[in-house]
Amino acid sequence: MTDTNENSAPQGATHNQPGLIQRFMRDTELDTRLLGMLGALALIWVGFHVYGAVNNGFGAFLTPRNLWNLSVQTSSIGIMACGMVLVIITRHIDLSVGSVLGFCAVIMGITQVWFLPKLVGLEHWSIWIIACIAGMIAGALVGAIHGWLIAYLSIPAFIVTLGGLLVWRGVAFLITRGETISPLDSTFKLLGGGPNGAVGATGSWIVGGIAVLVVIALIIMGRARRKRFEFRLRPIWAEWFIGIISVGAVIGAVLLVNAYPWPTGIVRRYAAANNIEVPEGGMFISHGFAIPVLILLGVIVVMTVVMTRTRFGRYVYAIGGNPEAASLAGINTRWMTVKIFALMGFLTGLSAVVASARLGSATNALGTLDELYVIAAAVIGGTSLGGGVGTIYGAVLGAFVMQSLQTGMVLIGFDAAVQQVVVGGVLVLAVYLDNLYRRTSK
Structure with missing residues (x-):
């Protein structure tokens, strides 16, 4: 026990031994901001559920149906928030993502309704694949154009993306002439969720089993990496604690x-x-994980690896921390800006896949005001507007907070005007708390 305490205690802490909570946080290395967001999310969920139970006699928020729908509704915003983190970390902003989403949705709509059926036939197996690729390429190209204007013509990102907000919404309207493009390909619509757009009980347990194996592997590999580079090791009990909590969260999500x-x-x-006979008491068929949620999970994993395990991610944080120093260190900050905005556009195109598939049609109005919710999700999730600070998981949690507020207010019957007031107030509060956190952490 003496060796463990000596190894885990920081230098210079011999006189003032930390308390139990401080030792717990130090040994587990849990992010205080993460715990704060999880606490806020739990408070929102419980608060709306209790409010509904008291006033309506039934709490509708903490039910499998509502939480399943909540996860699907969060997917589109969460996917874009993963890209917005990079934009804000590098001290930029993107006000155009909602309009670009609508533009990409229109591109995918006309691809699978106007053009491909004439070339390959109606409901051909390749239609949904080509449409998705077209939408994501369109988004990446739009993002690259924005990045080039910002990086090489030195136009502020605020102005470029504000112009993009107007331009791409207008282009989408000109393409469709204000019409709704439908019906979309039946396979494409599965990407939006619904009973058929989910993997079912067996598929969900397979996904959960893979996630459990990944959690265990990450813990083992992380400990081995710390040993190899002679970093401080977490106590065994802390490794077990993190593993049990993570595995429990995965199993709970599957259930x-x-x-x-x-x-x-x-x-x-x-x-x-x-030709199945339904029993007298009915037949229970589980939804399981919705496809949009699995897409969001895939984006979270990939973007987390990119930000924490690649040179690109290190460059993003370096540019956000000090752009001048990053440039002097040999980082091509201009080309990085183009790539970051192109990635933002690509993820917006992917989000357009989910949003238009869920709607079952493509319209130029799709994604209206989404830019505000995406920026709010990133900021609420701990991404600093001052640059250099932000995490992918934080942005996704922020998206869940935003969507939970909206869903809860809808369930208890708040007017749309009240919802806007609350969302705006939460965004201002999040920026204030970010400033407070940065001042106290110096």
């Missing part, structure tokens, strides 16, 4: 999504189409 059944009418149609 939650599997607890939400298909609606009765859809079950009957499914049984009739497959």
Whole structure:
């Protein structure tokens, strides 16, 4: 025990031994901001549920149905928030993501409704793939144009993306002439969720099993890496604690999504189409994880690896911390800016896939005001507007906070005007807390 305490205690801490909470936070290395956001999210969920139970006799928030829908609704904003983190870390802003989402949705809509059916036939297996690729390429190109204007013509990002907000919404309107593009390809619409756009109970347990194995592997590999580079090791109990909490969260998520059944009418149609006799008490078919949620999880994993394990990610933080020093160190800050905005555009195109598939049509109005929610999600998640600070998981948690507020207010019957007031107030509060945190951490 003496060796463990000596190894885990920081130098110079011999006289003032930290308290129990301080030792716990030090040994587990948990992010205080992460804990704060999780606490705020739990408070929002419980508060809305209790409010509904007191006033309506039934709490509708903490139910499998609402939480499943909440995860699907968060997916589109969460995907874009992962890109917005990089933009804000490098001291820029992107006000155009909502309009670019609508533009990309229109590109995908006309691709699979106007052009491809004439070339390959209606409902051809390749239509949804080509449409998705077209939308994401369109988003990446738009983002690259914004980045080039910002980096090489020295136009402020605020002005470039504010212009983009107007330009790309207008272009989408000109393409569609204000019409709604539908019906979309049936396979494409599965990417938006719904009973058929989910992987079911078995698929969810497979996803959960893979996630558990990844958690265990990360803990083992992380400890081995610390030993190799002679970094301070976490106590064994701390490794077990983090592992148990993480695995428990994965299993809990699987149980939650599997607890939400298909609606009765859809079950009957499914049984009739497959010659299945429905029992007298009904048939329980789980939704499981929705495809948009799996897409969001994939983006989280990839973007986290990019930001923490690649040179590109290190350059992003270096530019955000001190752009002049990064340039003097040999980083091509201009080309990095182009790549960051192109990545933001690509993720916006991917988000357009989810949003238009969920809507089942493409319209130039899709994504209206999404830029505000994406920026708010990143800032609430701890991304500093001063640059240099931000995490992918924080932005996604911020997206969950924003969507939880909206969903909760809808459930209890708040007017749209009240919802806007609350969202705006939360954004201002988040920036204030960020400034306070930076002042106290110096």
